[in-house]
Amino acid sequence: MNRRAFLTTTAVGLVALAAGSASARSISGRLPWTAFAGEPPTPVTPGGWHFFNPREVVLMEAIVDRLIPADDLSVGGRDAGCVVFLDRQLAGPFGGAARAYMQGPFQEGLKTQGYQGSLTPSGRYRAGLAAFDKAVNDKLGARFETLSADQQDAVLTDLESGKLTLAGKVEASQFFALVLENTMEGFFGDPVHGGNRDMASWKMIGFPGARYDYRDWVDQHDKPYPRGPVSILGNIVEQQAG
Numbered sequence: 001m002n003r004r005a006f007l008t009t010t011a012v013g014l015v016a017l018a019a020g021s022a023s024a025r026s027i028s029g030r031l032p033w034t035a036f037a038g039e040p041p042t043p044v045t046p047g048g049w050h051f052f053n054p055r056e057v058v059l060m061e062a063i064v065d066r067l068i069p070a071d072d073l074s075v076g077g078r079d080a081g082c083v084v085f086l087d088r089q090l091a092g093p094f095g096g097a098a099r100a101y102m103q104g105p106f107q108e109g110l111k112t113q114g115y116q117g118s119l120t121p122s123g124r125y126r127a128g129l130a131a132f133d134k135a136v137n138d139k140l141g142a143r144f145e146t147l148s149a150d151q152q153d154a155v156l157t158d159l160e161s162g163k164l165t166l167a168g169k170v171e172a173s174q175f176f177a178l179v180l181e182n183t184m185e186g187f188f189g190d191p192v193h194g195g196n197r198d199m200a201s202w203k204m205i206g207f208p209g210a211r212y213d214y215r216d217w218v219d220q221h222d223k224p225y226p227r228g229p230v231s232i233l234g235n236i237v238e239q240q241a242g
Contacts, residue, residue, distance in 0.1 A: 041232045044084065044194035050091035051122060056129050057083060062145035066152045067183050074204040075197075077183055085186030085195030086125075095122035115174055128175040131166035132159065139164070192232045202229035 049057060064077030064086075074080070089095060097120040109116035119127060136144045136155055144152060158164035160180075162173040186195030188202075190210065196202065199209060208214045209229030217225055 041192050043192050043233060044088045049087050051087045051095060051125075052083070052090075055133070056125075057087075058145055059129055059133055059143075060086065062152065063156070063179060064183050064186075066149065066156055067180055068187055069149075074200050077187060079197065080187050080200050081191075081195045081197040082183050082186035085189065085193055086182055088194045089182065089186075090122045090125055095125075096120055115178070117169060119169060121178070124170065124175065124178060127168050128166065128170045128179075131168050131170050132164075132175070135164055135166055190232045199229045199231060 052060060060083045061078040064082040068074075068077035068080065068082065070076035070079065077083075093099065100120075102118070102120065104118065106118045107116060115124070117124075133144065136142070136147075140147065140151070140155075144155060147155065155164065156176065159166075159172050160176040162171070164172055166172045166175065186193070189195050191197060191199060201207075202209050206225045207229055208217075208225055208227065210232050211227070211230045214225070214227075217223075
């Protein structure tokens with residue numbers, strides 16, 4: 001027997017053995033597995049504040065409402081739950097820099113290297129908000145949340161550019177970038193983490209969320225997705241026609 005004939009005969013035999021030992025079954029009407037059985041999602045703890053103190057809550061709500069202002073397309077950052085998202089993240093592993101190397105030495109790096117300091121994210125927020133609050137009050141004689149929308153935008157623009165100087169270890173533009181990035185994460189992330197309340201941002205952009213299958217719409221470009229988004233927890237928000 002040559003090599004090719006031997007391999008062919010062996011393969012046929014193995015298939016025959018497998019077919020004889022396996023019992024056929026059909027699956028109909030339900031999935032053959034349970035979603036998240038191995039690692040179920042844990043929704044944020046409702047109610048109260050785990051990291052922010054009352055003054056920081058007021059300040060953060062005013063900030064996120066200017067970073068993501070409400071309009072005819074969506075709610076603003078506060079009503080979308082961005083501050084709740086930030087609060088829970090800062091009270092958890094992210095706030096403590098659980099996945100970052102924090103042993104030093106700490107040296108100022110290049111802009112492309114990101115933050116290189118000794119403060120954890122929670123420490124940066126605590127020091128940054130206090131320094132920002134003081135800087136605004138010293139400059140304008142008023143607290144940020146009492147300013148007009150135009151004044152608030154001007155202050156945040158100065159913070160982003162570094163024109164507004166913050167005391168202590170906080171660099172203004174880096175702090176602004178951190179808050180902006182985290183606010184966007186809260187606005188566009190899954191509601192399981194506390195933000196994107198009622199999947200407002202997903203409805204705004206037509207994102208299907210964690211739907212099991214939407215292949216029939218993948219190739220239909222420039223057409224709005226007709227079905228509402230689904231969160232990781234399985235909550236469904238149906239789109240309104242028109």
